[in-house]
Amino acid sequence: MNASVSEANVVLDYTPQELMVAAAAREIADGELVFVGMRLPLLAFLLAKRSHAPSALGLFENGVIRDTAAPRAFMTMGDPVNLTYALKCTEMKEIMAYLQRGRVNLGFVGGAEIDRFGNLNTSMIGRPGEDGFVRLPGSGGGSDIACLAQRLLIIMAHQKRRFKEKVSYITSPGYGDGGSWRTGAGLIRGGPKAVITTMGILRFDPETREAYLDSIHPGVTADEVKANTGWDLKVSTDVSVTRAPTEAELAVIREYDPQGHWTGWRKR
Amino acid sequence: MGASKIIPLDEAIRQLTTDGMSLALGTALEGMIPFAAGHEIIRQGKKDLTLIGPISDILFDQLIGAGSVARVIAAWVGNVTSGAGYNFRRAVEQGHPRSIEVLDHSNYSLALALAAGAAGTEFAVTRSLFGSDISLNQDIFRELICPFTGERHLAVRALRPDLTILHVQRCDSRGNAHFWGSSGVSLDAAAAADRVLLTTEEIVPTEFIRSDPSRTLIPEFLVSAVALVPWGAHPSSVYGFYGHDDDYYIEYAQATKDRTAAHAWYQEWVFGLPDRAAYLQHLDAARLARLRLTHPALTIPVDFGY
Numbered sequence: 001m002n003a004s005v006s007e008a009n010v011v012l013d014y015t016p017q018e019l020m021v022a023a024a025a026r027e028i029a030d031g032e033l034v035f036v037g038m039r040l041p042l043l044a045f046l047l048a049k050r051s052h053a054p055s056a057l058g059l060f061e062n063g064v065i066r067d068t069a070a071p072r073a074f075m076t077m078g079d080p081v082n083l084t085y086a087l088k089c090t091e092m093k094e095i096m097a098y099l100q101r102g103r104v105n106l107g108f109v110g111g112a113e114i115d116r117f118g119n120l121n122t123s124m125i126g127r128p129g130e131d132g133f134v135r136l137p138g139s140g141g142g143s144d145i146a147c148l149a150q151r152l153l154i155i156m157a158h159q160k161r162r163f164k165e166k167v168s169y170i171t172s173p174g175y176g177d178g179g180s181w182r183t184g185a186g187l188i189r190g191g192p193k194a195v196i197t198t199m200g201i202l203r204f205d206p207e208t209r210e211a212y213l214d215s216i217h218p219g220v221t222a223d224e225v226k227a228n229t230g231w232d233l234k235v236s237t238d239v240s241v242t243r244a245p246t247e248a249e250l251a252v253i254r255e256y257d258p259q260g261h262w263t264g265w266r267k268r
Numbered sequence: 269m270g271a272s273k274i275i276p277l278d279e280a281i282r283q284l285t286t287d288g289m290s291l292a293l294g295t296a297l298e299g300m301i302p303f304a305a306g307h308e309i310i311r312q313g314k315k316d317l318t319l320i321g322p323i324s325d326i327l328f329d330q331l332i333g334a335g336s337v338a339r340v341i342a343a344w345v346g347n348v349t350s351g352a353g354y355n356f357r358r359a360v361e362q363g364h365p366r367s368i369e370v371l372d373h374s375n376y377s378l379a380l381a382l383a384a385g386a387a388g389t390e391f392a393v394t395r396s397l398f399g400s401d402i403s404l405n406q407d408i409f410r411e412l413i414c415p416f417t418g419e420r421h422l423a424v425r426a427l428r429p430d431l432t433i434l435h436v437q438r439c440d441s442r443g444n445a446h447f448w449g450s451s452g453v454s455l456d457a458a459a460a461a462d463r464v465l466l467t468t469e470e471i472v473p474t475e476f477i478r479s480d481p482s483r484t485l486i487p488e489f490l491v492s493a494v495a496l497v498p499w500g501a502h503p504s505s506v507y508g509f510y511g512h513d514d515d516y517y518i519e520y521a522q523a524t525k526d527r528t529a530a531h532a533w534y535q536e537w538v539f540g541l542p543d544r545a546a547y548l549q550h551l552d553a554a555r556l557a558r559l560r561l562t563h564p565a566l567t568i569p570v571d572f573g574y
Contacts (some may be wrong), residue, residue, distance in 0.1 A: 143374040
């Protein structure tokens, strides 16, 4: 998928993933404590650090706390370069305790499947013995982040098979079946703030907690988004167009994804 | 002076592992994974193992594909660099090479289960996982009301592995281990276990350990045996020694995508190689050279004097 948009007479070329990274980065405020995952969330954190959120701190579940972007690109949080000049290297238990204590402002997760209330499945599609049963890797720290972070950002490819009326397994809880479900379930805070997809950005109604389309990426229509969503997706009455990444943002993203492994920019 | 616990890796695996035991591995997450020890377990044909780990990466996938595993207790099983672990998927979806039971945790609940095991309590408590289907497994999780405030908590059952295998940067012959970098759940996994095997990049005099006691992760009384295995964590990273071999993970994913190719992978990388020295030769010197660290970042010495 390519996207070419004209902005102030400059034609920008970027991939949907690059736009997702830029949009995700804008959700990070300066000074925040951010629970950083790998892939696109990592790029979003690095981009935020290098642009509008220089004093954000990153927590990695293997036990790393950083206040600077790593000196070069890396593919896993266990790459030595992610430890070089970190503020602290510790245990997972300490990092997770900060999360549980409510100190973490923002966490990122991805998912294989999501439903209209932002519940995520990364565990299994179907059940053992059923046709089409697929075992996925599992939660990792995803369910902890979804339960305990103050705000949750979800980053996913927008496909009908992934955006389902109901997920077959809730690995990371969103808003359950809506309303005040989280409180009833025993959760003490949090919930998804936005779902940043390859086609647009979904946000959640403050009362019903149902997802609605809040902004559409350049070159995409609301009908296309709805056609790729497995439920009758509500569309905001003042739906906007997602801001395209700037050249400066793209330069940082490409510096940290030099091969285009996550954003696919070399193949655009 | 305590007696030396240094023995060759194959001997350590023979002495410390038995069919049907539970084994914690990959406890520092993406780095410091004891791959050499895992390959020796496969070569010795151990069976019916229970694997315990948070984000276990492809060492779990390799042990599962070899048919060594009956049960996995983990938060995530796959390939950290590329996603799916194909041997894991085949075992769960098709029962090939054998069916396995999976007990799903989150990273935090697994960390807490080991912390309870390490501290000698029967459970830990958390406020995570409410509303997640993971918490529905009553064998591991039960809701608990706080006796002081009446608030809802989740009890997580303690885990005590029969054996924890850790790869470390350096230790002495008695098993006092320096470990630097992020350690995941390594200390609790070691302290919860009945026995601990250390594989290490270097063996150093105890004076080295005493020179920097804050860097000691594992004290000797937890450790049953020490095996010197340079590059013992490849393709994962060892902080201060070598980087993460991302290409290897991608190649592994491609090589194990289908069942027949996976069989060839085991012949090439495990059964066809008698030990780690042969593995390193097969990997070739140029590749190892590329993984060596190129940008030193030395600590500023601290004073432990009086």
